[in-house]
Amino acid sequence: MMIIANTILKDEKNGTDLISTLSDVQLGASTMARRVSAMSGNLADQLDRDLAKCRWFSIQCDGSVDSSSTAQLLVFIRMVFEDFSTREELLTLLPLKTTTRGVDIYNTVKEFFVQKKVPLEKLVAVTTDGAPAMIGRQTGFIAHCKADPDFPKFLHYHCIIHQQALCAKVIGFGHVMTPVVKIINICSKAKQHRIFKVLLEELSAEYGDLLLHAEIRWLSRGRVLHRFLSLLGEIKEFMQSKGEDISLLEDTEWTLDLAFLTDITGKLNHLNCELQGKGKTVVDMISALNAFKPKMNIFSVxxxxxKVLHFPSVQSVLKDNASASETFDKVAEKYCEVINRLGQEFENRFCDLDQLEPCVSFISNPFMNVDTTCFAEQLSTTFNLDAGQVEIEIITLQNDLHLKAYQAAPNFWCLVDTEKYSGVCTAAMKVASLFGSTYLCESAFSDMNFIKNKHRTRLTDAHLKDSLTVAVSSYTPDYNTLVNSMQCQSSH
Incomplete structure (x- = not known):
């Protein structure tokens, strides 16, 4: 830093004074660690204040293992405030030192809640992955929480993104994926890889390389398959030049299966992307899923x-291969069965949302036609409300001409009198607090692995938590307060 300062500032007015000031900046390793810890503490104080102010909150939990093989549990929180604004933040990172059973997760989380004085009475929902330690009926983390009288009655559901990925696995088609992965592995070996890339350059291929496939990310195969199919001609030529058997690659039915798998995984990838991202509410996710379900029926019909209007890869194979049409007539029924099986899996796996969906729909469109009595009971059961009060409020609200004039306003619920409509406003706030996935945890694990990489395995759990908090928090540290609390000592 001082080399840059001397170069840039030496000829500037007051340059000497500026250089002298910069030379006093403390950059020692231990000092930097303390500064990160101080910023993390300041961010935690801001979170504590918001946690005290918020009306309701939900959490998402997910676990992973860091570079030193320590199991780490990430907990994110989504708070909703009186004005219906929301905030998503990292609540904590908790190391699980020994085993990772449901009771271990529960004890660790409960200890943190007690120590942090988290107002559990504001808890609305918990979103987790589908691991037995999380959702086991008798011994899972959720089961222990629900058996604890300190916890209120809360909603729980399995991460929507995980569920969607599990649905995707019912497609199967191992007879396609296994050879593809094998061929990619052959082409990716150092010497073969160099030769293959040269061949692609000579043939002016659409892509300059193949993508590697990672089984842990099942839906990553969408891009892998698309790239493989696009380079199929070049791959055949390369394999043939190496004396490899390419009879499978020239089989018309197998090529059609490859094209179909490419298309259907591409559609699932697109849905997966719609479900990911910060600020995604359960409303967004249910909407995306509900839009995808009838699409599968269209694909099947x-x-x-x-007709292959919605299958561009299959279209391409049929266009380039004159004999493929006859084969397609034989395998089309098989593809229909795959899509129908996928649709049924979606119905089975997302039945947890059936109870929640009508409530979410009403909050999104409070003037929709509903059976007031039945719906009030459902809303009150889901969100622990008084059914009689909610029923009267729904009738009154739906006949409020002033509010009806603003029904399309994105901030509609901010305009509703929270005293007059306390029940339905509470339901609206609770819906606003809901996570639909553990995406924030998944994303933060990438940051965690970057911070505590193979070169920094001795990073303590406390320092890892501080560094991760500073990295992912949406709060800005109060630098003035931090600076005023520091005692300046020049670097040596």
């Missing part, structure tokens, strides 16, 4: 009629 189209294939039954031998």
């Amino acid at each position: 189209g294939l039954q009629r031998k």
Whole structure:
């Protein structure tokens, strides 16, 4: 830093004074660690203040292992305030030193809640992955929380993104994926890889390389398959030059299966991307899922009629291979069965949301036609409200001409009198607090692994938590307060 300062500032007015001031900046390793810890503490104080002010909150939990093989549990919180604004923040990072059973997770989280004095009465929902330690019926983390009288009655559901990925696995098609992965592995070996890339350059191929496949990220195969299919001609030529058997790659039915798998995983990838991202509410996710379900029916009906309008890769194979049409007529029914099986899996796995969906729909559109009595009971059961009060409030609200004029306003619930409509406003706030996935945890694990990488395995759990908090927090440290609390000592 001082080399840059001397170069840039030496000819500037007051340059000497500026250089002298910069030379006093403390940059020692231990000093930097203390500064990060101080910023993390300041951010935690801001979170504590918001946690005290918020009306309701939900949490998402997920676990992973860091570079030193320590199991780490990430907990994110989504708070909703009186004005219906929301905030998502990292609540804590908790190391699990020994085993990672449901009771271990529960004890660790409960100890943190007690120590932090988290107002558990404001808890609305908990979103987790589908691991037995989390959702086991008798011994899972959620089961222990629900058995604890300190916890209120809360909603729980399995991460929507994880569920969608599990749905995708029912497609199968191992007879396609296994050879693809094997061929990619052959082409990715150092010497073979160099030769293959040269061949692609000579042939002016659409892509300059193949993508590697990672089984842990099942939906990553969408891009892998698309790239593989696009380079199929070049791959055949390369394999043939190496004396490899390419009879499978020239099989028309197998090529159609490859194209179909490419298309259907591409559609699942697109849905997966719609479900990811910060600020995604359960409303956004349910909407995306509800839009995808009827699309599968359209795909199935189209294939039954031998139409491939929604399958561009299959279209391409049929266009380039004159004999493929006859083969397609034979396999179209198989593709229909795959899509129908996928649709059924979606119905089975997302039945947890059936109870929540009507409530979410009403909050999104409070003037929709509903059976007031039945719906009031459902809303009150879901969110622990008084059914009689909610029923009267729904009738009154739906006949409020002033509010009806603002029904399309994005901030509609901010305009509703929270005293007059306390029940439905509480329901609206609770819906606003809901996570739909553990995406924030998944994203933060990437940051965690970058911070505590193979070169920094001795980083303590406390320092890891501080560094991660500073990295992912949406709060800004109060630098003036921090600076005023520091005693300046020049670097040596």
